[in-house]
Amino acid sequence: MTHPLPETIAPSLELIEQLAHDAVANLPDPWREPATHVVLRIEDFPPEEMLEAMDLNDPFELTGLYEGIPLTEKSVHDQPMHPDLIWLFRRPILDEWAERGDVSIGELITHVVVHELAHHFGWSDEDIARIDRWWE
Known part of the structure; x- marks a missing residue:
């Protein structure tokens, strides 16, 4: 029995998670350390209730999602759930x-992670472009 070569096997959940952590580890200061406090969760598809809440019918429409209160909106009175x-x-x-x-899987993961971190940190398009050249 012939086994597929590693480069022909679709990246696993574990590899996607490692690439996402690498994206965070490669962020410039002052963002790198605070970004480590955001939990990364990797799943094959968005949960059905998430798609319904976003009024999406096709699970392939959503590559990533930030869930939380952006730092620009947080208050000391907020009780995090x-x-x-x-x-x-x-x-x-x-x-x-x-x-x-035309991009590596690592580049795409970095792009998605940076886009979602933009929601967390409240980055402008200019802020994102300084971190992720795709945004320009």
């Missing part, structure tokens, strides 16, 4: 990666 969270959805990410064909 759970830590700030970034969801990454493996199958929609892989679909976009295959359709693009």
